[in-house]
Every structure is written in C-alpha cells, then in structure tokens.
Amino acid sequence: MKTKVAIIGSGPSGLLLGQLLHRAGIDNVIVERKNPDYILSRIRAGVLEQGMVDLLREAGVSERMDASGLVHDGFEMAFNGRRERIDLKALTDGKTVMVYGQTEVTRDLMDARTAVGARSFYDAENVQPHDIKTDAPYLTFDCDGETIRLDCDYIAGCDGFHGVSRQSIPEETLKVFERVYPFGWLGLLADTPPVSHELIYANHARGFALCSMRSPTRTRYYLQVGAQENVADWSDERFWDELKLRLPADVAERLVTGPSLEKSIAPLRSFVVEPMQYGRLFLLGDAAHIVPPTGAKGLNLAASDVSTLYRILLKVYGEGRTDLLEKYSEICLRRIWKAERFSWWMTSILHTFPDADAFSKRLQQTELDYYLGSAAGRKTIAENYVGLPYESIE
Template identity: 60%
Template sequence: MRTQVAIIGAGPSGLLLSQLLHLEGIDCVVLERRSASHVRARVRAGVLEQGLTDMLARAGLGGRLKAEGLPHDGFTIAVGETRLRIDLKTLTGGKAVTVYGQTEVTKDLMAAHEARDARVIYEAEDVALHDFETDRPKVTFQKDGLSHQIECDFICGCDGYHGVSRASVPRGAITEYEKVYPFGWLGILAHVPPVDHELIYANHGNGFALASMRSHTLSRYYIQVPNGTLAEAWPDDAIWRELKIRLGPEAAARMETGPSIEKSIAPLRSFVAEPLRFGRLMLAGDAAHIVPPTGAKGLNLAASDIHYLSEALIAHYREHSATALDTYSPRALARIWKAERFSWWMTMLLHQFPDLGPFNAKMQQAELDYLSGSLAAQTMLAENYVGLPY
C-alpha cells in the first residue's frame, strides 16, 4: 500500500489532520488499533476554543456543531459561598467558547470519513514504524491475521500517550517532562439538566468540583479524589451529596440528580515530550503532551498541533518547501508550553493538595483573593481560557 501521509491514531486529532489534508488533495491512510465502535463511544472533554470551532468549519464539519453546540460567554469560580463570574466575552473583546462534547466531534469526523470512503483501518494490530529517519518511511501492521505494509512520505503520530509513535523514537533523541498530581477526577455523566447555564469551577475544603454539561439535558460533573480511588467505591448518591457540598448552597438548591450513565476516574498529569519531529515522523496531540483537564486544554491543544502540522505538510506538497516542516516543532511547542502553564496554574489554584502546608494554603487563598479583585488577573485568565492565537 502506498500513501503520502500515514496517520497513526483515529482519534479527533488524527481524523482532523486526515480531513484537512484530504481537502488539499493530499492522500492519507489512518491506522487505529481500536474498533470504530470503541472510538465512537469514548467520553472525553467538551469545551472548544474558537480556534478549534473555526478549524472544524474549514474542514466542512461545522453544521451540527453550529446547531447543537452551546456558546458560553463566561464561567463561574465558586469558593465556599463566594462566586466570581469570569466574563470571557467582555474581557477578551468578544471571544467565547463552545460546549460540544469530544465524542460528538469524533462522530462528525468519522461520518465525514465514511461519506468519502476514506482509508481508515480500525483494529490494526502490531503497528510498527520503520525508517522514519530516512526519506522512505514505512508502517507495518497486522489485520485479520495478515501482514500489511504502508509506504509513505511522512508518518504522523496521533495515537495518544500510550501509543506506538512516541515509543518508537530512540531514547536519546527525545526529552520528556512530567508532573504527576496526587489526585484524579471522578466524573459522572447523567441525563439531568445542568445546574447552571455556564460551567462552575469550585475550590472547597473537601476538594475541587466542576459542574459541566454536554447539552441542555445531559450534565457532566467531576469531584477531586485521591489517587488510587476506585469509581465503584462512590455510589451515585454519595457523589451527588459531595457535589452539593463543594459547589455551594446556590448550586445545591438548583441541582437535579439522577442515575449516572457513565462513571470513571481520570488521573491528572502534566507531560511534554520534545522535540515533536524526528526525521519523517511528527508527533501531535496526546502522543506529545498531556495537560490536566482543569483548563479545558486537552482537545484544544491537540487541535493547535494539527493546525501547525497540516500547514507544514500542505506547504511541503504545494510549495516544495521544507521550512514549515522544519519549524513545526518549535512553533507547536511554544503554544504547548503556554497551555501547560495555564493548566498547571488552574490546577494549583483550585485543588486541595495533601502536602500543601499552611504557607502554601495561604498563597492559594491570596491568589484567589487577587483574582477576584483584579481586572488584569481576570483578563489573563479569560485570554488563556478562550485560547491563545495560533
């Protein structure tokens, strides 16, 4: 099999890259180790920056997003009974975010690929990357008991933190930076109306909480739990009780409860691998970086990688220029580290740390007090939350 670009991973970043390249006449093959039904059902984040919504529109995928997405002009930070609304639109000169689940983004991308009969190979086993340090890279894999090989010009690793792409890079050629947090988020999804028309982030003595949503009738909630916690140790009733405590009396009075339709725990870490280019192999999305979900940057940061990477590949094929490919890694990393900083800052601001100590606890309170009284601090938060420019 021959293609111009072999993409490893059929999550939103891999499929978005494939779609953008297809629109420019660049041939792609996408390999995914999971089944299509598994990819379609994965529950992930749902706050989209304007840059991502614009990119989806350019990719011909803006119809359902425009009809069903929920524009949000702000969000609230709750500390005990105190509530601070961050007015995104006013603070950023008209920018906002859109609530639209990553699951729905993936469905839209998969539908677009199916409509044009794109080459997306699911349940590809034993994927291996070869010769990407030369000008003739290739990918081998197993499918239905048979061996296959793809010859290509470039390999794009969009296969996540545990994927084969980053693991294929020689150890001495890559530097990894990581911070593991001593807690995770226990999340539930339920068919109940959201407690508020915007998101609520809560800093409480019992731990962080978040009231989010996927639609007017589907709510997503999270609470901070220690590492090692099992989701089954938290019955639904116990989660609802804790949410009412942490989100404060105003939210508790409006909260409608119901049985969870999904419950899971996500550990929190900050992670960056650099550089992002190794000969003819480029990394993007979770293969290259992880952010805590506090700043709503995971999917959005992957999308900014795809913006830079698609630009670089298009320039290579259109203009026969190596410059864009040579600058892909530094351009993407400059934005990645800013998003890492913001996600780390939001996590430190809003969570309870078991080893925080009295001095650092006072510093956290001082930071919250400063934020509540400073328009400049709120503007910094808003600018980062809606997304820095590409």
Template identity: 65%
Template structure:
C-alpha cells in the same frame, strides 16, 4: 503494499481532523487505528472547544452540527469561600468565546465525513510498527485479519495518544521528556440531568475541587477531586451526589438535579511534554507528545492546534516544494504547548486542595482567587488563556 502521502496513526479526533484537513488540501492519507470505531466513539472525553478548534472544524467542513448543537459560553464562574464570581471571558478577551460540544460528537462528525468521502481508515489494526522514518520512504506495518500489511508513505503522523506506538518508536536518546504527576484525580459522573448552571462552575473548597460542566442542556458532567489511590467502585451515585453538594454554594445545591450515572470514572491528573515533536519524517501530535491536566480544558484544543500546524506545513511542502514549514513544526507547536502547560498547571494549583499545604495553602489560594476576581488585569489573563491564545503562522 499500499501507498499514500501521509500515514496517520490513530483515529481519535486529532488523527481524523488531520485526515480531513489534508483531504481538503488534496493530500492523500490513510488512517491506521488499533481499536474498533465503536470503541473510539465510546471514549468519554471533555468538550470545551476554543475558537481555534471551531475554525479548524470549519476548515475541515465538519462544523455544521457543532454550530447547531454546541453551546456558546461567554463566561465561567469561580466558586470559593461559599460564593461564586463570574469571569466575563467574552468581554475580557476581546469578544472571544468557547463552545461546549462533546469530544465524542467531534469524533463522530469527523468519522462520518471521512466515510462519506470514501477515505480509508483501517480499524482493528494489530501489531502496528513504524519503520524508516529517518529516510524519505517511511513505512507502516500492521496485522489485519491474520495477514501482515504495509503502507509506504512520505510522512507518518503520530496521533495515537500517550500510550501509542508513535512516540514509543522514537529512539529514547532522541527524546527529552518532562512530567509532573498530581497527587489526586477527578471522579467524574455523566448523567442525563440538566446542568446546575448555564456556565461552568470551578469550585475551590476545603473538601477539594469540584467542577460543574455539561454536554448539552439535558446532559451534565460533574467532577470531584479524590485521592490518587481512590477506586471508582467505592462511590455509589448517592455518595457522589452527596459529596458534590457539600462542595457547592447554597444556590447551586438548591438547583442541582441528580439522576443515575451513565458513566463514572476516575481520571488521574498529569502534565507531560516530549520534545521535539518531529523525528525525520515522523511528526507527533496531540497526546502522543503532550498531556495537560483537564482543569484548563486544553487537551483536545492543543491537539487540534498541532494538526492545524501540521496540515498547513504539509500543504506548503507539497504545494511549494519547501520543507521550511515542516522544519518549524516542532518549535511552533511547543511554544503553544508550554504556554498551555503553564496555564493548566497554574489553574490546577489554584483550584485543588494539596494535602501537604494544609490550612495555610488553602488561605493562600483563597487570597489569590480574591485578587483574581477583583483585578481586571488578572481576570483578563485568565480569560485570554482560557479562550485560547492566538495561533502563530509559519
């Protein structure tokens, strides 16, 4: 039997970041992941990092490449009625910014740091199960190479995503869940072409939403809204680029560079929250506890904030022999989560075409966007939420 202080379920960016923060605080941990490291690195995800996330990467000692290769963004552009309007994130938020740096790269940096420091990560762990987290001696059981293994620990951190075992291990009567499923998805294409603009473009059009994003100065990520039942195999590269053009303004269309897709997929949009986020000595973090639609770029940033809170709470527990911070973990996280859920719901509702609202709904959206870009107060609210709200302390 292995023994550790904290068993972390999931080797995505949330679990890896928590492991690194705990290691820096002198707290022993083991990460258990059901997939291979190559599979984890192969997942294509978003890449807009709030300052809070950048600060946590620095605290974890893995921010060097993000600072060297990440693209600082001081604004975003909102496109509606055929014209673009810039929101000055930096100026409206008191000097804050976001950094475009792919989640895959964040994961790679964390993986390499963990490997260099000799910390244990168990990949391809099958039949993972959590036991006795309502006691002071939780256990994690898994199968590896045909043999059953067990980890005895003080705490379990469930960082294994929406479909993971952690939330599923909680008795159903102990959970209260909230969910909204949107009637559309994002068809996304990743391509080695320069971005159409040096800042992200969010487009509201009568044909539906579009987003022009990027991973670097030579790799772009584009999205168009499609019906929920749409199939990715129905979309050739040519069909995607043609549809994207129809949702852009004339200047963007002129500057759009197309190329073969490196990856193409459809992501459904949903909002989901599970309360509370602590069950005895099991703490949920990231997508295991909440999902936001990607419109507000909050998914990874919320997960990072969760594990930042959790790492600090565990540091207080071991350093001060006090459970006071752990007792506040769920409430502090959920305050931030629900504010991000609200912003993501609002921004999604503002930018997408909803079939049931028709032309009236489109006119209302355009009126709100017109107010938003010409109101200092409304623009400030958007900027403050987009760059990330402050993190409360214990």
C-alpha cells in the same frame, strides 16, 4: 500500498488532520488499532476553544456542532462563599468557547471520512513505523489476517500517550517533562439538566468540584478524589451528596440528581516531550503532551498541533517548502508550554493538596482573590481559557 501521509490513530486529532488533508487533495491513510465503536464509547472533554471551532469549520465538519453546540460567553469560579464570573466575550474582544462533546466531534469526523471514501484501517495489530529517519518511511501492520506495508512521505503519530509513535523514537533523543498530581477527577455523566447555564469551577476545603454539561439535558460533574480511590466505592448517592457539600449553597439547592450513565476516575498529570519530531515522524496530541483537565486544554492542544502540521504540509506539497518541516516542533511547543502553564495554574489554585500547610492554603486563597479582583487578572484568565492564537508558519 502508497500514500502521502500515514496517520496512526483515529481519535479526533488523526481524523481532523485526515479531513483537512483530504480537502486539500493530499492523500492520507489512517491506521487504528481499535474499532470505531470503542473509540466512540470513550467519554472525554467537551469545551472547544475558538481556534478549534474555527478549524472544524474549515474542515467542513461543523454542521452538527453549529446546530447543537452550546456557545459559552463565560464561566464561574466559586471560593470562600463567593461566585465570580469570568466574562470571556467582554474580556477577549468577542471570543467564546463551545461546549460540544469530544465524542460528537469524533463522530462528525468519522462520518465525514466515510462519506468521501478515504481509507482507514481499524482493528490493526502490530502497527510499526520503519525508516523514519530516511526519505522513504513506511508502516507495517496486520489487518484481517494480512500483513500490510504502507509506504508514505510522512507519518503523523496521533495515537495517544500509550501509542507506538512516541515509543518508536529512541529514548535518548527525547527530553521528558512530567508532573504527576496526588489526586484524580471522579466524573459522573447523567441525563439531568445542568445546574447552571455556564461551567462552575469550585475551590472547597473538601476538594475541587466542577459543574459542566454536554447538552441542555445531559450533565457532566467532577469531584477531586485521592489518587488511590476506586470508582466502585462511589455510589451515585455518595457522589451527589459530596458534590452538594462542595458547591455554594444556592447552587446545591437547585442541583437535579439522577442515575449515572457513566462514572470514571481520571488521574491528573502534566507531561511534555521534546522534540515532537523525529525524522519524518511527527507527534500530535497526547502522544507528545498531556495537561490536567482543569484548563480544558487537552483536545484543544491536539487541534493546534493538527493546524500546524496541516499548514506546513500545505506548503510542502504546494510550494516545495520542505525547510518548514523542521519548524513543526518549535512552533507547537511554544503554544503547548503556555497551555501547560495555564492548566498547572488552574489546577494549583482550585484543588486541595494533601501536603499543603496553612501558609500555602492562605496563599492559594489570596491568589484567587487577587486574580478575580483585578481587571488584568480576569483578562489573563479569559484570554488563556478561550485559547491563545495559533502561530503562523512563516
């Protein structure tokens, strides 16, 4: 079997790349080790930057997003009994973010791929890239009792942090940058109305809290918990009680509680590998980088990787510009490190660190006070939150 671009992974980055390439007439095949139901069952982020919203529209999969997604002009930060609003639209010349769940993005992309009959292999086992440093790379994998060889021009590794793509690159060629945080996020999903029409990020002595939502009737709340916490120890009642303690009193009073649909604990880490390309294998999304969720950048960084590789491949197949392939990693990493910085900064100023002394705690509060009390500080937060511009290829 032959194709132009072999895509490993059927998460949103793999599906979005496949959709964009298909619309441009560039044949591609997706190979995924899980089944579609499993992929759609994963609960993930839901704050989309302006750039990702525009990219989904370009890919022709924005109908449901535009109909039911929630456009947010701002968000709030709460600390020391104060609530300060960051007016995204006013501070960024009209840019906003869209609250639309990653599961829904994935569903829209899956439906679009099915509608056009593009090839995808699910439940694929033993996926392995070969000859990625040559001009004739290929994949092998087992599916439905058959071993399949997929010859291609390029391989896009969109298979996440634990996927085979990054593991196929020799360790000595990769430089790894990592920071593991001493806490995680306990998330609860519930069919309750949001406590606020915008997100609220709360810094509290008991730990960080976030009030988010998926729709006008479905909410997602988060609590900072210790890295060794067990989700089984957190009953719904305990979660709601703790959340109320960490929120401003007027917000806690109007919080509507209800049975959880899902609860899980996500560890927090910052992670980047350089370079993001090895021969004809390109890493995208979590295969190359992870950010703590505080800055809402994970899914959005994957989308900017997709945009970069897609626009390079357009020029490769349309104009023969194979020289641009070597620029992929450099272009992506410039934006990635800026998003890593913002996510690290948001994490640092909003969470309680177990080893922080009195001086560090006072500096954290002063940092919040300075940025939120400064027009330049608010603008810096806003322009990073809505997403920095995508870099041009040339």
